[in-house]
Amino acid sequence: MASDPAAFLSRWHRIVETRDEVALGEILAPNPSLGAPPYWQKFVGHDVVHYLLGVILQTIDPLHYHREWSDDREFALEFSGQVAGIELQGIDLITIDDDGRLVNIDVMIRPADAVAELIEQVTPRMTEFFAARSSTN
Amino acid sequence: MASDPAAFLSRWHRIVETRDEVALGEILAPNPSLGAPPYWQKFVGHDVVHYLLGVILQTIDPLHYHREWSDDREFALEFSGQVAGIELQGIDLITIDDDGRLVNIDVMIRPADAVAELIEQVTPRMTEFFAARSSTN
Numbered sequence: 001m002a003s004d005p006a007a008f009l010s011r012w013h014r015i016v017e018t019r020d021e022v023a024l025g026e027i028l029a030p031n032p033s034l035g036a037p038p039y040w041q042k043f044v045g046h047d048v049v050h051y052l053l054g055v056i057l058q059t060i061d062p063l064h065y066h067r068e069w070s071d072d073r074e075f076a077l078e079f080s081g082q083v084a085g086i087e088l089q090g091i092d093l094i095t096i097d098d099d100g101r102l103v104n105i106d107v108m109i110r111p112a113d114a115v116a117e118l119i120e121q122v123t124p125r126m127t128e129f130f131a132a133r134s135s136t137n
Numbered sequence: 138m139a140s141d142p143a144a145f146l147s148r149w150h151r152i153v154e155t156r157d158e159v160a161l162g163e164i165l166a167p168n169p170s171l172g173a174p175p176y177w178q179k180f181v182g183h184d185v186v187h188y189l190l191g192v193i194l195q196t197i198d199p200l201h202y203h204r205e206w207s208d209d210r211e212f213a214l215e216f217s218g219q220v221a222g223i224e225l226q227g228i229d230l231i232t233i234d235d236d237g238r239l240v241n242i243d244v245m246i247r248p249a250d251a252v253a254e255l256i257e258q259v260t261p262r263m264t265e266f267f268a269a270r271s272s273t274n
Contacts, residue, residue, distance in 0.1 A: 040224055040248040067230070069206030069213045076206045076213035078230060087177055091228050091245055093204070093215060108228055108245035111177040112256060115249050
């Protein structure tokens with residue numbers, strides 16, 4: 001599969017629209033990284049990025065894309081949505097690899113109360129994930 | 138002055154680099170709007186956007202631009218920097234008008250503690266501004 005920006009975007013939008021967790025796993029590179037809105041440190045690795053992106057996609061609902069910029073393998077995708085009824089605006093900065101798979105995504109949102117609510121919703125599920133992973137290691 | 142994306146970007150970068158408050162006022166359209174990281178509601182009007190953008194530019198220091206996307210009159214400009222020593226990543230989504238002046242800017246940053254620190258630093262100066270304005274109205 002060659003790197004085709006239009007094809008990536010079309011797959012990405014379908015995945016977000018349908019919250020398709022399986023297809024989300026397939027569009028990720030083997031060792032992707034995620035810069036999530038609340039944290040400075042990036043999450044690295046297929047399992048954790050797959051899980052955490054999936055949780056974020058379930059938590060921001062509805063989620064609609066607006067302006068899009070693309071430059072070769074680098075995309076900036078503006079979205080709006082809600083977290084627990086709080087309105088938000090956000091951006092996905094995405095880089096894809098030679099095979100058209102996501103190698104990095106940084107997500108930023110405003111305003112601050114939407115970030116706080118996202119932390120509130122996502123933290124318990126992240127804790128579960130890391131607890132389960134550490135108990136099987 | 139016609140809308141020239143490259144000319145706008147070159148002026149914008151010079152303004153941010155030098156924190157030039159006068160030139161910042163000149164690059165703004167007569168009635169611009171600003172979506173600031175902490176708040177959902179947009180600030181509208183030349184005075185308030187000029188003031189608040191100036192404060193934000195003084196508060197995020199250092200501030201360096203990285204990836205840039207442009208599509209006609211719409212720009213997405215990635216930056217990194219610090220607020221009171223806290224590392225951050227951010228994006229400016231900028232729209233310019235027929236005359237090459239900024240009509241809207243939305244700013245999003247991560248992580249959450251940088252947003253909290255920005256609120257901490259900016260709120261007292263915003264309060265001063267609105268208090269001064271209401272006392273002269």
